[in-house]
Amino acid sequence: MGKGRAPCCAKVGLNKGSWTPEEDMRLIAYIQKYGHANWRALPKQAGLLRCGKSCRLRWINYLRPDLKRGNFTAEEEETIIKLHAMLGNKWSKIASCLPGRTDNEIKNVWNTHLKKRVSPAGGEERGADGSKKKKKKAAAGGGAEEPLPSPSQSSSTTTTTNCSSGDDSGEQQSNTSKEEPDDDELDLENLDMMPMLDDPAFGFDMLVDPVPPAPYGPAVSVSVSAPTSPCASSTSPPPAPACAPPGVDDHLLVLTEIDIDHELWSIIDGDGGASACTVAAAEAPAPAPASCCQLSNAEPPSGGANTTSHGAEEGKEWWLEDLERELGLWGPVEDYQYPTGPHGLVADHPDPLPAMVDDPVSCYFQAGPASAMLQEPGYSAAAVTSSNQMGL
DNA sequence: AATTCGATCAACCGCTCACCG
DNA sequence: TCGGTGAGCGGTTGATCGAAT
Structure with missing residues (x-):
C-alpha cells in the first residue's frame, strides 16, 4: 500500500463518474468475450478510458448478468439484518448469501433502511446533529466518535439480540476490523433463523470465507451460480443464467477500436509509450472486425480462458x-x-x-x-x- | 410553481489481502 | 522470505430524484 503507489484513478485522462451506455456496452461485450482475468489491463484492451477498478466495480455492481434488480424482499432484508448482526459490516460476505445482490447494494440498503429499522437510535444518529452531510463534516472535525454501525449496535438494541458476541464483535468491527477470526465466530444459534441456511448446499464457512473466488473470471464461465449463492435463500433469483448473457456466445458485439490518443495510454500506463491504444487495440482481440459469431475462436488477450458457458x-x-x-x-x-x-x-x-x-x-x-x-x-x-x- | 430537504444509489477512494516472482 | 502488484473490501462522497413546504 502506501509505498508511493498512485491511486489507479488518478491517472491522467481517465474518465470518472457515471458510465455511459457505450462504455457499458464495451465493458459487457469485452467481458463476455474474454472474461476479466486482468482488470487492470481490461480497460485498455476493451478500449475504455477507465481504470480497471472502475470497470470491475461497474461490472460487479451493475452489469453482471446475474444481478437481481429491484427492491429487496422482506426475506432478503431479514437475512441482511441477521447476517449483519453476526458478521458486522462484512458486506461481501453478506452479499454472498444473497444471490444476485451486491455488497454495495446491500451496504446501501443497510445504511438507508435497515439500520434505522434495526436500531431506531441509528436513525436518530443521523438526525441528531442535522443532515448527514453535516454529520460527516462534524465527524471530520474530530467531534463525532460515532462508531460505525456495528453488530453490537444492532444486536443490542433490536430484535436480533441473540447474537451472543454482540458487544465483542461490535468492538472488533468498528475498531479492529482486522480481527477476523473473532468476527467470524458466529453465533450458531442464529443459524436457524436464516432462510438460506435451509439450503443443504450451504456451508457456514461460506460466510467466514468467501465463496471460492469464482470470479467471473477469465472466463465468463464463471457461472453465476457460484459467486453469489453459496447459501441461496429461498428467494432465489430468476433462473440463474450463466455469466454470459443470452445469446452472447453467438452474437457478441464486435468491439471496435476507439481512437484514443496514442500517448494517452502511454501516460496512463507509464510504460514508456510503447503501448499506444491503437496498437493495443490491434493486439487485443476485441476490436477484431470480425463477425459476431467468432466467439468460439476468440483468444483472451492475456491468456484468460474463454469458456463462455451457456446459460440456461x-x-x-x-x-x-x-x-x-x-x-x-x-x-x-x-x-x-x-x-x-x-x-x-x-x-x-x-x-x-x-x-x-x-x-x-x-x-x-x-x-x-x-x-x-x-x-x-x-x-x-x-x-x-x-x-x-x-x-x- | 418554486424551493428546500431528505433519501437513494452509483461511483470513488484508501486500505488490506493474497498471490507471484 | 521479501517486495511488488493486482484484486477486493468497506467507507465515503456526490449527483439525482421525489416529497414536503
Whole structure:
C-alpha cells in the first residue's frame, strides 16, 4: 500500500463518474468475450478510458448478468439484518448469501433502511446533529466518535439480540476490523433463523470465507451460480443464467477500436509509450472486425480462458429484459429494421460501430442477445427494443 | 410553481489481502 | 522470505430524484 503507489484513478485522462451506455456496452461485450482475468489491463484492451477498478466495480455492481434488480424482499432484508448482526459490516460476505445482490447494494440498503429499522437510535444518529452531510463534516472535525454501525449496535438494541458476541464483535468491527477470526465466530444459534441456511448446499464457512473466488473470471464461465449463492435463500433469483448473457456466445458485439490518443495510454500506463491504444487495440482481440459469431475462436488477450458457458435458456430472457429495462430500452418494437446481411443476420453486419456510436445500447441489444434470442423458438419479437424508445 | 430537504444509489477512494516472482 | 502488484473490501462522497413546504 502506501509505498508511493498512485491511486489507479488518478491517472491522467481517465474518465470518472457515471458510465455511459457505450462504455457499458464495451465493458459487457469485452467481458463476455474474454472474461476479466486482468482488470487492470481490461480497460485498455476493451478500449475504455477507465481504470480497471472502475470497470470491475461497474461490472460487479451493475452489469453482471446475474444481478437481481429491484427492491429487496422482506426475506432478503431479514437475512441482511441477521447476517449483519453476526458478521458486522462484512458486506461481501453478506452479499454472498444473497444471490444476485451486491455488497454495495446491500451496504446501501443497510445504511438507508435497515439500520434505522434495526436500531431506531441509528436513525436518530443521523438526525441528531442535522443532515448527514453535516454529520460527516462534524465527524471530520474530530467531534463525532460515532462508531460505525456495528453488530453490537444492532444486536443490542433490536430484535436480533441473540447474537451472543454482540458487544465483542461490535468492538472488533468498528475498531479492529482486522480481527477476523473473532468476527467470524458466529453465533450458531442464529443459524436457524436464516432462510438460506435451509439450503443443504450451504456451508457456514461460506460466510467466514468467501465463496471460492469464482470470479467471473477469465472466463465468463464463471457461472453465476457460484459467486453469489453459496447459501441461496429461498428467494432465489430468476433462473440463474450463466455469466454470459443470452445469446452472447453467438452474437457478441464486435468491439471496435476507439481512437484514443496514442500517448494517452502511454501516460496512463507509464510504460514508456510503447503501448499506444491503437496498437493495443490491434493486439487485443476485441476490436477484431470480425463477425459476431467468432466467439468460439476468440483468444483472451492475456491468456484468460474463454469458456463462455451457456446459460440456461430460461435465464436469458430475464437478464436481457432486466438490463434492457435498466438502460431504458425495454419495450415492444414494431418497426425496427435489423441491419441485415445477406443471410439476414445481424452477425453479418460488417461494422456495428457506426450504429453503435449513435445508439450503442440499442445497437448492442439488437445486434447481440436480443437478436440472438429472436432466433430462438418461442422468443417473442416484442422483446426487441426500439432505439426510438431510448431515452438516451 | 418554486424551493428546500431528505433519501437513494452509483461511483470513488484508501486500505488490506493474497498471490507471484 | 521479501517486495511488488493486482484484486477486493468497506467507507465515503456526490449527483439525482421525489416529497414536503
